[in-house]
Amino acid sequence: MTDSGLLFPEDDTAPQEDWDGIAAEAAVDENALYLELDGWEGPLDLLLDLARRQKVDLRSISILALVDQYLDYIDHAEALKLELAADYLVMAAWLAYLKSAMLLPKDEEEAPGPEELALRLQLRLQRLGAMRDAAARLMGGNRIGRDVFLRGAPEGLEIERKTRWRCDQFALIEAYGRVKARTAPAIHMVRERPVMTLESALDRVSNMLGVTLDWIELRDFLPPHAEPRLRKSALASSFVAALELARLGKAELQQDDTFGPLRLRRVTG
């Protein structure tokens, strides 16, 4: 079973206490009590109410009497054909078992003895009872909107946040420079370099090959006093020229080991 009817507006005629109508006092009319079943918050709640009817401190209630009252109650409700939620019946069965255990001679084997079960039930009832009372006292306090009232129309405290922006001249000028630099069209200038074209390398190499039949190292084809950059270019072009001459069948190439000197000579016939 679960809670129902959580919130409802307090009507003017109701007593100011939040709840006290549910069998707080001993019911005069017994049937009226049974008809209140909907008002119980579960079997433990019903037990607590029955226990309170014993008009003694919860610490000294008679569990046996309480069990009888509960079982009577359930019987009576069933006789009135009231629909009982399953947990009430489960509790009834458990209490019937507890009662028989309490009445029968002690069975030493049984693990939680009936006294223990009875004591635990009593402790639970005490705790629920304590919370029930606490809730009532809590609700009876000076509640805002019922007993004490807050200011009807507070002006409110206002904090206006204003932002002052900071920036300086340098940042401004720098930003413009940045924009200009970022968006200036990019022009790429390629500097003029001393190069030996493939054509001139081809001429040079074929001419030099024509002079002799011996193997000649590639490096010897390079212009002797060229500046390093031109030398590099000449080397690359001469290498390609050598490959081209080999392809045309005009020269043959020889290299003994990797990165070793590359030699070439004229092919005759």
Added chain:
Amino acid sequence: MDDLARAVEAALFAAEEPMTAEALAGFLGDAAVGDVRQALRSVAQDYEPRGIHLVERSKRWHFETAPDLAHLLRREQEQIRRLSRAATEVLAIIAYHEPVSRAEIESIRGVQTSGGTLDVLMEAGWIRIAGRREVPGRPTIYATTPEFLEHFGLSSRRDLPGIAELRATGLLDPVDDAYDELMGEATGEDGADDTERSDDPEES
């Protein structure tokens, strides 16, 4: 009446929400919190005989009407949300046991608590989720809020009706602990228990 007291009075009067001494000090420029506290106490004292009171609830201060004038000010059309019996009980259990899990609430009440009950209390702003219990299943645990204390007119949890007595008589301890205690099996376990529930109202 000194300037700070006047300023504190006016600020709290105009404020839409209760304020702590710290918030007031911050709001009023660079007033020392200690001075603000002193001003609060002196203003509260000024109002004691009056129709309006300055009260502290959960470290936050606000003005409200004197409780003895309730009958004059309560208007018919005013509707205060009335809590169901279940919600009332759950709220009390949370307040007296906090932080507490739903299973613990249910074991006290002996009945399942519908999620709706907790929702209603959360919506009212009286309870909040206070984390999870570090046990298997990591259940959510609940605690009350400053608004709860405000609404029910309590300065701190120490002011919960009868809480000291309930604590002293062990009625806030779980049944198992109480049983062990009675059976003399749990010798010297009080200490451990207390620390677990050490959410003693912090106020000093």
Added chain:
Amino acid sequence: MDDLARAVEAALFAAEEPMTAEALAGFLGDAAVGDVRQALRSVAQDYEPRGIHLVERSKRWHFETAPDLAHLLRREQEQIRRLSRAATEVLAIIAYHEPVSRAEIESIRGVQTSGGTLDVLMEAGWIRIAGRREVPGRPTIYATTPEFLEHFGLSSRRDLPGIAELRATGLLDPVDDAYDELMGEATGEDGADDTERSDDPEES
């Protein structure tokens, strides 16, 4: 303090609107209007030195905070924030090219400019709407304000260094930009939200 004065005080405190003496008398259950008036005057007198005053305005009474404390209750908090990089660029473009439309700013910057950036610059008081360009769509055009010149210590826009001077000082060196890019500073130049990134609250 007599009961009627306390009741009058509490009722006016809790009231949502100012009340006449007659309304108060009715509310408080047939108190004599004359007595209510007297109570009102005595309560008003009690409050004179305090931070709250009870005042009468066109026969209706209400509480309000003392006028001399108004400055405390409506505080302005000034926050100093540094202009974001994107906003600075937009401001610089406006300064160099004014009057200029948003589309023109974007084409100079090479990235989109969020409306928020222009708002920030307007809020700062450094730019203004200078009318509309008489071209299709009549776009709004922006120009700087005298406050702008003042804030940046310029006597006129002519004081801004020209392109040649920028180049001479190395400010047009693309290396800077490439470097910034490398350092991740130039990320997010999509102009998506300049204001958001400007929250460097390194002062305040």
